[in-house]
Amino acid sequence: MVDVIIIGGGVVGCAVARELSRYSLNIALLEKTDDISNGQSKANTAIIHGGYDAHPGTQKAKFNVLGNKMYDKVCEELDVPHKWNTSLVVSFNPEDHESLVALKEQGIENGVPGLSIIGQDELRKREPNIGSTAYEALLVTNGGIVCPYELTQAFAENAAMNGVNFYREAEVTAIEKVKDGWKVTSKAGTFTAKAVVNCAGLYSDVINNMVSEDKITIVPRRGEYYIVDKKFSDTFHASIFQLPTKMGKGILVTPTVDGTILIGPTAEDIDDKTDTRTTTEGLAKVLKYASLTWEHIPARNYITTFSGLRAHCNKNEFVLGEAPDAPMFFNAAGVESPGLTSSPAIAEYLAEMITDKLGAKKKDNFNPMRKGIPKFREMTDEERAKAISINPDYAKVVCRCETVTEAEIREAIRRPVGARSVDGIKRRTRAGMGRCQAGFCTPRTLEILCEELHISPLEVSKFGGNSKYLESYLFEKGDHEDA
Template identity: 75%
Template sequence: MVMLDVLIIGGGVVGCTTARMLAGYQLKTALLEKASDICEGQSKANTAIVHGGYDAKPGTMKAKYNVMGNGMFQKMCSELDVPLKWNTSLVVAFSEDGIPKLEELKHQGERNGVPNLSVIGREELRKREPNISPAACAALLVETGGIVCPYELTVANAENAAENGVRFYRNAPVTGIQKGEDCWIVQSGAGTFSAKAVVNCAGLYSDEINNMVSEDKIRILPRRGEYYILDKKYADVFHASVFQLPTKMGKGILVTPTVDGTILIGPTAEDLDVRDDTRTTSEGLAKAIRFGSLTWEHIPMRDVITTFSGIRAHCDRDDFVLGEAPDAPMFFNAAGVESPGLTSSPAIGRYLAELIAEKLHAKGNPNYNPIRKGIPKFREMTNEERARAIASNPDYAKVVCRCETVTEAEIREAIRRPVGARTVDGIKRRTRAGMGRCQAGFCTPRTVEILSEELHISPLEVTKFGGNSKLLSGNLFEKGDGAE
C-alpha cells in the first residue's frame, strides 16, 4: 500500500493544477488518472477561452472562481511557459432589440467583479472585426477575455507538479474508496493507496467518486459540444473570440482564433445518456455551421481541417461543487466543473491546496520551484535560433510533422519529460505533431517509430490513445504468416 498525505483523482486541468498548487507544501501527493494519459477528457476538447466572467450568475461558485482565476492566468502561464493571448471577447447582437440584453450582461459582469466592460456600436464593432456579418449591430466588449492552449496548460501543470515531487499514475481507474481509521483507502488500477486527504477532480465521473463516500449525492449530466477547426490561413480573419448573444434558441455558436493560429467554430450543446460518446454527428456539425454563419457569413468549408467533440460535466446543481463534503471529512470535491472551468482552474487549485494544507497543518515547501520551461518549438524559432538548436541537437534538423514543423527533437523530449507522452495522441497534444492540415497523414509512421524506440516496445504495441487503440496489427516482412 502506498502511503500519502493527499491523493488526487483525475488528471484534467483542475486535477493537474491542484497537484501543482499542493506541491508548494511539504506534503506527499500523488495523482491517479484512469486513462492512458493526462488531459484525456474535457480538458483536451473545449473552446480554449479564458472567460472574463460576465456570463455566470452572480453569487455562484462559477462567478467567483471565474473572475478570480482570470486574474491568475497571466502569472501562471508566464511561470509555465504556456502561450496566452489577451485577444478580448465580444458578445454580439444581430438586431437592435438585443442591445438591452447586452446592457444586462454588462451589469451582471460588473456585479461579478469583471473590469473594463463596455457596449460598443456597429461602427466600433466593424472596426475591430471587419469580417463579421453585416447583421451584427452591437456587442459587449470584454477586455479581459483571452485564449490559451488547454492541453499544453494541463501538461505544463503536470510537469511542474512532478518536478516538485508529485507522483502521477496513469491507467489507474479508481475502483473503491473506504474510510479508514484516520485516512482514506483507495483501490485503483495502480494498486491501493492510503491518503489523509482525497481530492475528487474526476470530471465527468466526479459524481461517481463523490457518491462512493457521501450521502450528499450529486449527478453529472454529460453534454456534448461539436466543433470545426479551420486552417491557419484564416488566422487573422477574427481577432476577438466572438460569442453570439444568448436567445431562446440557446447561447449560439462561437467563432474564435486559437493561440496556434487556427479558427474554431462551435460548440453545439446536446445532452447525452452516456459519458463517453465523443462522436461527431451530421446534425450537430450542420447546426454549428448554420449558427456560426450568423457571425461569419461565408465559412470556407473547403478549408476545414478536422472536426471534434467534447463532453462537458454539467452538474444537476448548475454550479461547481467545491470543498469538503459535508459528511466525509478530508474528502474534497472539485465536481461539476464545466465552463468556465478552464478559466477557474488556478483559483480552484489554489483554494483546495490552501484548505487541505491548513487542515493538515502543512508547511510551505522551501524547495518549490514554480518555473517550467516548455519544449523549444522549431516552428517559432528564427533561422539563427534554428541553426543553434541543430548544432546542439541534430534531431532538430529532422522535421517529422511538415504541417506544423515539428521536429524529432521535440517529439523525443515530449516522451522523456516528466509525465511524458506514451501515445500518438500524447505526442500530438505536447508538440502539435499531427494537428495540421493533413491531420497526421504524413507524420504518424515516424511518430510510431520514435515512440517504439523511446519506450522500448514493439511498434505493434504503440497506441493512438491507450487501451486497444493500436495502430498496427502485424509486420508483413516478418518470417512466418505475416500480418494477422
C-alpha cells in the first residue's frame, strides 16, 4: 500500500506531487498518457493571470490571487523562466468604460494590487502597435507569462528527486473503497492507497463519478491559436486582452517567454475530449477578433496553429478538497483558467489538507531546488565554449531553428520523468518548435531516442500510443544494415 495516489500528470497533479514530497510519504502519480503535461497543461495561453476577472468569493478568485503571489519563489526554486510583463484589458469603444471600471473594482475586491485604467496616450506609449480603435485599458501590473509545460516538468522532476514514483501509460479504469483506503486499478497495475487525489483534468469528472454521488460534468472547451515567428517578438510587450465575455477572456495577443507571439484562443464547447483539431472557422475567428488588437498580423510569419481543450466544469468553478461522501478522496477537478496561475496554491492547499488527515510529518531532507537543462541558445560565447569542453555533444546542433544541441536532447531523455517521445523532447528543449516545425531535426531526434531508450526506430512515437513515425523497414533489417 502507498500513502497517496495522484491521478493526472498535468501542472496541478505534478504541483501536488511536489508539495506532498515535502512529507515522509510513499507517493505514486498515475498518468494515462506516455508523458506528463500531455493535456491542457501543454496547450494554453501561458499567462500568469492577475486575478481581476474571477467572481469575488469563488475558488477561482481565491487561488488565482494566492498562486500569482507564489510564482517568484516557485520559479526561482525550479529554474523556470517567467516574466512580469503586465497585462492590458483593452476596450475599443468609449461606451465600455464602465465595464473596465467594474473589472477594476472586482479585481480590488479580489485583492489584486496595482490596478489602474489608462487612456489612449498612455496605452499607445506602452504599446505603439496597438490597433487604431483601441480606446483605453485596464492595466494589470501583476500579470505575467510563463512556460506551462516547462513548469509542469520542473514540478515533476523535483517531486521525483524527492521520492515520488511516476507511472506513465497508467490510465485509471476503476476505483474501489477498501479497508483503510482505496483500490485503484490502472493499465500499469493495481494500487492500494490511504488517499487518492483526482487531478485528471478533462477526465476529472470520470474519476470523481467513480466514487462519489456528488456528480460533476466536465465539458471540453476547445481554444484555437496561432503562433507568430520570433522576429516579431518586440511588437507587443504586455499580454493584451480584449474585454471578456461569458465564454472566456476573449482573443488575446501575448508574447511568450520563448520570444514568439501567441494569438487566441477561441472558446467552443465540444463533446469529444480528444478532439484537438484546428478548424477553418475557429482560426478565422481568431484572426477576425485579434485584428482589433493587431491590425496587420503578418500572415506569412505564422509558425503553426494548434488547439487546446479546457476542462470546463458544469459548476463553473474549481472543485477542490475532500469529496463529501468519499473520505480520503480529494478533488482538483474542473481546473480551467486560471488553473495554471492557481496551481501552486491549489497544490499547497490540498497537501496541507491531506497531510493533516494522514498525520504526516515534514522531511528534514526535502530539496526544493531543481536546475533546468542548460540552453545553448541562451549562452554567451564563453559559456558555450565551456559547455562544449565539458560535454562535446553541445557542439552538435540538432535543431537549427531553436539552436538545440544533442547534449540538451540527451539530457531531456535522461532526466527524472524524462522524454519518451519526439513531442516530449520538443516540450523539454524546443527542438522542433521553430520555423521549420521539425522538418530538419526529426531524423536525428529519432536516432537519439533509439540510442538512449534502446528501442527500434519502429517504436519511436510522436506523442505515445499509436503515433508511430515509421511503419516498417524498406529492406529486411539485416539487409539494410549490411548495405
